[in-house]
Amino acid sequence: MNKFEVPQEQLKNTAEETEKLKQVLELLLNNPEENKEEILTLTNELKALSRILEKEVEEIEETLSFLRENPKEIKSETRSLILENLSKDKSEEVRFHVARSPNTPLDILKKLNQDESHQVRRALAENLNAPPDMLDELSEHKHEFVRATVAKNPNTSPETLGKLSNDNESIRIIIAENPNTPSPVLKKLSQDENFNIRAPVARNPNTSLETLEKLSQDEDDWVRTAVAKNPNTPLHILEKLSNDEVALIRSNVAENPNTPLHILEKLSKDKNMETKMLALKRIKDRNKAI
Numbered sequence: 001m002n003k004f005e006v007p008q009e010q011l012k013n014t015a016e017e018t019e020k021l022k023q024v025l026e027l028l029l030n031n032p033e034e035n036k037e038e039i040l041t042l043t044n045e046l047k048a049l050s051r052i053l054e055k056e057v058e059e060i061e062e063t064l065s066f067l068r069e070n071p072k073e074i075k076s077e078t079r080s081l082i083l084e085n086l087s088k089d090k091s092e093e094v095r096f097h098v099a100r101s102p103n104t105p106l107d108i109l110k111k112l113n114q115d116e117s118h119q120v121r122r123a124l125a126e127n128l129n130a131p132p133d134m135l136d137e138l139s140e141h142k143h144e145f146v147r148a149t150v151a152k153n154p155n156t157s158p159e160t161l162g163k164l165s166n167d168n169e170s171i172r173i174i175i176a177e178n179p180n181t182p183s184p185v186l187k188k189l190s191q192d193e194n195f196n197i198r199a200p201v202a203r204n205p206n207t208s209l210e211t212l213e214k215l216s217q218d219e220d221d222w223v224r225t226a227v228a229k230n231p232n233t234p235l236h237i238l239e240k241l242s243n244d245e246v247a248l249i250r251s252n253v254a255e256n257p258n259t260p261l262h263i264l265e266k267l268s269k270d271k272n273m274e275t276k277m278l279a280l281k282r283i284k285d286r287n288k289a290i
Helices: 006-026 034-071 071-076 081-086 093-099 106-112 118-126 132-139 144-152 158-165 167-178 182-191 193-205 211-217 219-227 234-240 246-253 259-266 272-288
Strands: none
Touching: 006 272, 034 071, 034 081, 071 093, 081 106, 081 272, 093 106, 093 118, 093 272, 106 118, 118 132, 118 144, 132 144, 132 158, 132 246, 144 158, 158 167, 158 182, 167 182, 182 193, 182 211, 193 211, 193 219, 193 234, 211 219, 219 234, 219 246, 234 246, 246 272
């Protein structure tokens, strides 16, 4: 154990033991002549404990000083005593790393959720230990980058993801990409006028077959390409997309792991060289696996 690793429990125990000895000493001092030897022994013990306590406090102060100068190292700190102290630091960067740390206890995270710094709130939104109710509160933050971070957090509840699906374009794209976004929300986003939102919906593993069916008929080539890539796209949709006029879409059908042999054989004769080569490679790989 190095000097930056004084256990919090050790400091607490030393302080408690010192306090107990002081109380005993006070009782003995009521009759000093009779308790002379015990008083001397306790006095020496208190001096020793005092030196230990001073050393432990000094080491805690050194730790705090080190972490203030090297805030990125806060992520490795586990003692709540240290983290609580740093959570009140005047440096925004220090508080940012406390809010971001996976070791910061919930009670400290809750206090940091009242921090005036937008960067500290963003760090909270990124923390994988942030509870859903805190993330829901942060989803209403006035700064887009805070809401965007909430949209990416795997702890964000389906209800909050649904609320964020009504946000601006950048946030809606993140929601459309999030593998935790529930199917009903993805269905709504599949009707967005922006193809940059419909395309990630078409790639999302949670998108329902009904929604994939609809998106396979989308007027935008990139959206249909995304459907062709989705490993959940059913056979009848892959069959239809294998006849798409856009070569890139046919190529993605050839690469889809669910595309059956009869479609691959058809694509192996495709007029587009890339589509043809991809289909031939898939057929070759299948034969090797048999």
